[in-house]
Amino acid sequence: MNTGSQLIKNNFRVEKLPHIWCPGCGHGILMRAVTEAIENLNLDKKKVCIVSGIGCSSRAPGYMDFNTLHTTHGRALAFATGIKLAKPELKVIVITGDGDCTAIGGNHLIHAARRNIDITTIVFNNNIYGMTGGQYSPTTPKNEFGTTAPFGNIDKAFDVCKLADGAGATYVARGTAYHVKQLIKLVEKGINNKGFSLIDAISICPTYYGRKNKKGLAVDMMNYLKDNAVDVKAVKKFQKEILEDKFVIGEFKNTTEPEYTDEYNKILEKVKHLHK
Amino acid sequence: MNKRQIKLMQGNEACVEGALAAGIKFYAGYPITPSTEIAELCAEKLPQVGGKFIQMEDEIAGIAATIGGSLTGLKSMTATSGPGFSLKQENIGYAALAEIPCVIVNVQRAGPSTGLPTAPSQGDIMQAKWGTHGDHPVIALSPTSVRETYDLTIKAFNFSEKYRTPVILLLDEIIGHMREKVEIPNSDEIEIIDRLKPSVEDADEYMAYKPKKGELVPPMAAFGEGFNFHVTGLMHDDFGFPTNDANISDQLLRRIMKKIDNNVNDITMYEEEFMEDAEFLVLAYGGTYRSARSAVKKARLLGYKVGLFKALTIWPFPEKRIREISNKIKKILVPEMNLGQYVLEVERVVKNESEVHHLGKVNGEAITPEEILSKIREVL
Numbered sequence A: 001m002n003t004g005s006q007l008i009k010n011n012f013r014v015e016k017l018p019h020i021w022c023p024g025c026g027h028g029i030l031m032r033a034v035t036e037a038i039e040n041l042n043l044d045k046k047k048v049c050i051v052s053g054i055g056c057s058s059r060a061p062g063y064m065d066f067n068t069l070h071t072t073h074g075r076a077l078a079f080a081t082g083i084k085l086a087k088p089e090l091k092v093i094v095i096t097g098d099g100d101c102t103a104i105g106g107n108h109l110i111h112a113a114r115r116n117i118d119i120t121t122i123v124f125n126n127n128i129y130g131m132t133g134g135q136y137s138p139t140t141p142k143n144e145f146g147t148t149a150p151f152g153n154i155d156k157a158f159d160v161c162k163l164a165d166g167a168g169a170t171y172v173a174r175g176t177a178y179h180v181k182q183l184i185k186l187v188e189k190g191i192n193n194k195g196f197s198l199i200d201a202i203s204i205c206p207t208y209y210g211r212k213n214k215k216g217l218a219v220d221m222m223n224y225l226k227d228n229a230v231d232v233k234a235v236k237k238f239q240k241e242i243l244e245d246k247f248v249i250g251e252f253k254n255t256t257e258p259e260y261t262d263e264y265n266k267i268l269e270k271v272k273h274l275h276k
Numbered sequence B: 001m002n003k004r005q006i007k008l009m010q011g012n013e014a015c016v017e018g019a020l021a022a023g024i025k026f027y028a029g030y031p032i033t034p035s036t037e038i039a040e041l042c043a044e045k046l047p048q049v050g051g052k053f054i055q056m057e058d059e060i061a062g063i064a065a066t067i068g069g070s071l072t073g074l075k076s077m078t079a080t081s082g083p084g085f086s087l088k089q090e091n092i093g094y095a096a097l098a099e100i101p102c103v104i105v106n107v108q109r110a111g112p113s114t115g116l117p118t119a120p121s122q123g124d125i126m127q128a129k130w131g132t133h134g135d136h137p138v139i140a141l142s143p144t145s146v147r148e149t150y151d152l153t154i155k156a157f158n159f160s161e162k163y164r165t166p167v168i169l170l171l172d173e174i175i176g177h178m179r180e181k182v183e184i185p186n187s188d189e190i191e192i193i194d195r196l197k198p199s200v201e202d203a204d205e206y207m208a209y210k211p212k213k214g215e216l217v218p219p220m221a222a223f224g225e226g227f228n229f230h231v232t233g234l235m236h237d238d239f240g241f242p243t244n245d246a247n248i249s250d251q252l253l254r255r256i257m258k259k260i261d262n263n264v265n266d267i268t269m270y271e272e273e274f275m276e277d278a279e280f281l282v283l284a285y286g287g288t289y290r291s292a293r294s295a296v297k298k299a300r301l302l303g304y305k306v307g308l309f310k311a312l313t314i315w316p317f318p319e320k321r322i323r324e325i326s327n328k329i330k331k332i333l334v335p336e337m338n339l340g341q342y343v344l345e346v347e348r349v350v351k352n353e354s355e356v357h358h359l360g361k362v363n364g365e366a367i368t369p370e371e372i373l374s375k376i377r378e379v380l
């Protein structure tokens, strides 16, 4: 097992720390969990590629000592698809925000899932646009507030997991910044899945989401995650009414289907005789 | 020496053949008329050379995946037209600042908006230079024949690799869909340039954005080779890490501009004809050049002392040469399939040395030799 400092020394660009995130932000916990999953799997660091879009969450790869790419807003999965297809031996991991992944990047998300390309996507989901100062996102719950929803949000929120499942992802799970041990396992299983994996990692943004919606301090928001998450395995035990205000965590889908780069390799085999 | 292969082909096909000769191994794009044949041919031919093709969900994803492909070390290209070129702009700027070599083909069609999807145009000349936000380096090339499309596609890859920058290849519907006989050069007759790479021993000290002393282009490692470097579209330091530092940002932007500005002689390609005694000049590029040449030849027979300038490199503008020419030329005519784009650059450069005239057409039809000839008669 690794002590904390060893994990950091082995996997982070220590000279780039401290990070830019606000005190109490959940993103740092999630970043560490992703790194710990990579470490636990003993992946070859030279072959790990971490891609992100734009947002507070998308700043994570800059601190992580792998092949790292910080792209344009929403496009992480499109860049990652190019990398994975061009060099399938790389383990490609995408770190993205709820806005980055499901608003501007929603099209890329559903198509990466549909292709079942071997990319593991971890959505740092804080239910708000943090980087731009607290506007509502596609995962902001109905009736909550953002700087662009001063009278309450009338949009219905996405369930990121159902979205990914419906689009064809073969591994789908949800974890939180509070349930770190579980999250690490979910990320590990996502990386091990040969296909498109999505882990909806619930984060906290005390600075904007918390303040706009009177959720208290970071500690209160963490307690909220602790008290309101129901494990998918325990769901059956509860009555519907009790579950209404809760959210479900755990593994939702773990299946095997043909993977995109494998399928492309078959084409390469098929036309081999035509090689000049 | 091997006998050269002779083939009848379309401009779009010559683009793919040129790309293959240059060593393309990755293509990502989204179909759009009149560029679609480029995607179709790449889908067919790339796997046959061990390369990869993917049809993405839109043009933004097309260029994003192309940049991703290039980051793994493969020569990469995407192709599009009009509306798709608009969608690609943000990531063209990304490739310019992050210094990722790639080729973007735009087979121009009449716009704005959906416009006339099957009609030729030269309406994206200024967009090629200014389409993405912020100051940024631009190389754009525009062939006037099928054979030149082959050659300039190779050049586009070479420049992108040599200068670590995106290169735009501007075809127009005329050139893209025209069929001509092409004598394909043998591989030993073609110059191929590959990006400069750092040596693996230097992995620990590698700085992805620090050129060697006295140089402007930093060696580029590929993902997965052990260099574990960072790439961002934010202003960054020599290691590639984001910075807000005013000096570092200023130096970075100036360096990537200098990659082009200090090498205009290498990048600028043009041809001149009938210049010895010329008092007048027709300056043309792309599909319109063909009509311009025919018009100039007819004008010569009628006794007009007209010269002809063919711009193959659109950006950087052949500034030095045009300024020289303007010293002895009284009038310059610029015919182009737009309402006045490249002509602005000519005016800027010649100042008041020569009188500059424009012949523009935007109805989706090509400019004819007769139209150019009658304009020559009118203004000269």
Ligand SMILES: Cc1ncc(C[n+]2csc(CCOP(=O)(O)OP(=O)(O)O)c2C)c(N)n1
Pocket (backbone or CB within 6 Å): A054, A055, A056, A057, A058, A073, A096, A097, A098, A099, A100, A101, A124, A126, A128, A129, A130, A131, A132, A137
């Ligand atoms: C094309 C484009 N549009 C808008 C922006 C501005 N922008 C930057 S980050 C962001 C939202 C980020 O939210 P999210 O992805 O949820 O990440 P968070 O900051 O909350 O971690 C927006 C709208 C941008 N950078 N680029």
Ligand code: SF4
Pocket (backbone or CB within 6 Å): A020, A021, A022, A024, A025, A026, A027, A056, A057, A126, A130, A131, A204, A205, A206, A207, A208
């Ligand atoms: S604004 Fe919110 S998401 Fe961004 S760093 Fe601060 S707490 Fe985190």
